[in-house]
Amino acid sequence: MDRSEHDLAEAMRAASRGDAAAYTRLLRDVAEWLRPIIRRELVRSGRSGADAEDIVQDTLLALHLKRHTWDEARPIGPWIRAIARHKLIDTLRLPRGRGNDVSIDEFGDVLVAHEPARPALERDVERRLDALPPGQRQVIQAIAIDGLSIGEAAAKFEMTAVAVRVALHRALKSLNSTAGVT
Missing domain, CATH: 1.10.1740.10 (RNA polymerase sigma factor, region 2, helix turn helix motif)
Structure with missing residues (x-):
């Protein structure tokens, strides 16, 4: 060795x-x-x-x-x-092309476009968030919904900033694949 x-x-x-x-x-x-x-x-x-x-x-x-x-x-x-x-x-x-990299900015346009159907959209978002593993869900909640920074989320969950970024990336990737975005 x-x-x-x-x-x-x-x-x-x-x-x-x-x-x-x-x-x-x-x-x-x-x-x-x-x-x-x-x-x-x-x-x-x-x-x-x-x-x-x-x-x-x-x-x-x-x-x-x-x-x-x-x-x-x-x-x-x-x-x-x-x-x-x-x-x-x-x-x-896993098959090639299994995931799509989509900028989070693109989601903002989708959300604004569907603003009149907000209650249905909120239910859909809740359903998709509930499907995430707990760690990914809590990171998404903290950063995207509660507005915490990466550093603040890392401190809150006693994680490194890198671990928070990885969890956020994986959560966004999962959300992207369940949204059927191509």
Whole structure:
């Protein structure tokens, strides 16, 4: 095992003992380690490297949820790479063009155009927001409805600004796909 994997393993062991700073460091270091690997694999597979951050975030979430499955007597690198590989494969299985990037400014025009049908629109917005995972829903609520900044939302939910941006991006992407925007 190389030095960086040794450091990751030590950080994971410390995190398992309750060291929050070690856990934060572990997640940051894993993300930095995986980004170029995942981006390279996406490009090698004929995909844009733009999905790399989503895959990294999905991998970090899986690491968090499955951290109890890592055997401390075994190297951590293969365990992390296996989780990342599965997240990458999940993404590659999705059809190309599965999402559309739509500027939030475009939604404003749609909302103004439908102003007379506001009660129906409000019900539709509520229904779509309710379909989001709780974390994404709370970020959308805080930023788009309550008017909080990214920093304010991060402080409110005890998240990093990057995590808030990722949740906001994913929520907008989900809302976009359920709206049938092409």
